[in-house]
Amino acid sequence: MTIDHQSKKEDTPVLIVTAVEAEKEAVLRGLERAGAKDAAVVIAAGAGPASAAAATAEALAAGKYGLVISAGIGGGFPQVAPIGSLVLADAIIAADLGAESPEGFLSIDELGFGSSSAPVDAKWHARLLSALLETRRQVRSAPVLTVTTATGTAETAELLLHRFPAAAAEAMEGFGVALAAQRRGTAALELRSISNAIGPRDRGAWRIGEALQALEDAAAAIAPAITAIQN
């Protein structure tokens, strides 16, 4: 990845893509807390991979960025990513993109339509992971699944874990953001703060406030690392 040191001030090189405004505000609070409110452009793209990909592609076409981060709250597999913890994706996987068959789910890889796994940038992953470890929160580096239907049964949770035993979290935007970035040769990452356990749907058990606080803490922690690429 090359960084254009001639970039004008408005060509902020880090783009953070959330789904909803509440997540965007949490990220902005974290950056501001770290004294780095201009360290990134933060957008709320809407929920799901299609909205995320479209908004990310639009933003990348309009400005010059060196790193794109899909960020927000997410569901966690309880044994590895409890509520309030942070997950930095080491792979971003489109978990339900494919076809059903009587023998089970067929991924787009198996169908011959491409790859269901988007790579994360190794250098930026290492930098942000070490920054996140400075928070007082539990931090995991593990695959994050992108789903178009949030898991709501124990059966689906088990199926996902069977297919992706190393996965720690699921959300609905990462793969869309990562593919839009990949098309332009821009580094991509995904960061999730855990609001709920993946399993039988129980909206009352979601801890959105706690997860938004964790997201704010994560943004504050990574601010120095992402500011560094502008200097």
Ligand SMILES: O=C(O)c1cccc(C(=O)CC[C@H]2O[C@@H](n3cnc4c(=O)[nH]cnc43)[C@H](O)[C@@H]2O)c1
């Ligand atoms: O109601 C609110 O105040 C509120 C505040 C912030 C965020 C939300 C959302 O509902 C965000 C939706 C967004 O969250 C991700 N997410 C969270 N948990 C899961 C899950 O278990 N499975 C899949 N996705 C999850 C997802 O990326 C959504 O787009 C509400």
